[in-house]
Amino acid sequence: MKTMAREDRVLEVVVEAVDTLVEDFDLIDFLHMLCDRCVELLDVKAVGVMLADPGGNLEVIAASDEHTRLLELFALQHDQGPCVECHRTGTARLDIDLTSPETVAAFPAFAARARRTGFTFTHALPMRLRDQVVGAMNLFQHSRRPLATADVRLAQTLADVATIAILQQRTIEHASVERSQLEAALHSRILIEQAKGILAERRQTSVDEAFEILRGYARPRRLRLVELCRQVVNGELDTAVAFP
Template sequence: MTSMSREQQVSKVFVQVADSLIDDFDLIEFLEELCAHCVDLLDVSAGGILLANEKDLLHTIAASDQTTHLLELFAIQHDQGPCLDCYRTRSARCNIDLHDPAATASWPVFAEQARRSGFRMSHVFPLRLRDRAVGAMNLFHSRQQSLSPEDASLAQALADVATIAILQQRDLGQEQLEKTQLQRALSSRIVIEQAKGILAERWNVTPDAAYEALRSYARAHQLRISDCARHIIDQTLDTDRIPRT
């Protein structure tokens, strides 16, 4: 199969977000795909999206892969890290050298974990609506490679697309509804992580493999990943029916 050009990938992302505004779509699935698009379009090694809850604490909502080291790296930013700074200032920051003590002085634990995970550079972009932010997107390079101004602009556009999908543009004027939508998204992520853990332990496989099996089953049956996850947790879905990948 011929791979899509950069322009085709960008078009696909915007078509998907347009669909999200009119259809009952799977938000987690969309954001996972958006992170994967960031990796391909921007030539980065990994990426993830974090949302703030009602207490302004950041939690992972989507990542380009489900490896433990990457998810732990995002989880650290609950307390410190470039995403937390980005969320608070509502400003992007690119080309952070994770081996530069001066650049990482504000978050030493995060920087050390990032280096141990094999990452060299970090870039963060706010998920913002008008004059406030609802979260942040974090991208990583495993080598010393900078984002060009053009790529940084595209990254911010993708972060803005994620914000639109999360908040549903037709309802943006209602602050309480925004908070409800954000909390629902975070709750769905928690449910998915629980179900992923159940499958990984039951099958003795990696969390990444468990997640791929769960996502494939949901797609095949035209279900939301979060709904499948809830059925696994409340034991209304026989996990033997889920093909292992």
């Protein structure tokens, strides 16, 4: 992407992100947008986002594709990987060579799984505001080269915008709602995964393509993604008509 074109697109993305910071914003769709924009603007192939629940336990909330989502779930199941460590420490982990035994000594199982997915380099950035860490964002590359300083700054900026959005919601809402926000997001995540699977099976397509079809249907109709997925799962929407 040429420099001026990239700068213009960065500005558009920041405006797009700010526009979502309304009282009733869709957290999951917002974080998927974050993943998509990182892949678009940065020299990376995939992105995953983990958030901590009220008990401090990480959960995979969004990813740029299904392979990355499963890789992030693997990291949580084995309690290892750069994103897990980044959340614990609140500090960035950059330019991690997944092919180096010395570099990945602390998370060999995750590194092996990542390599099988096709990734050779990874980076983890904290989603934090001052001392409060709400999660972490993982960036993956197929190439073995450091992430450019400008890309690191932009990625951290986008992660910071997402953090502010999440914390803003928690400030606006009552404490009881704050505790339930992520629980609701996790429930929504289950509905979305079910709907993706149903649509993928019916259309005989990939889960990733099914997800893009759902998002493409919801957005122009100003329909919350989770509400659309609930309709699909409950059989309230004729998918053959809605998604010809």
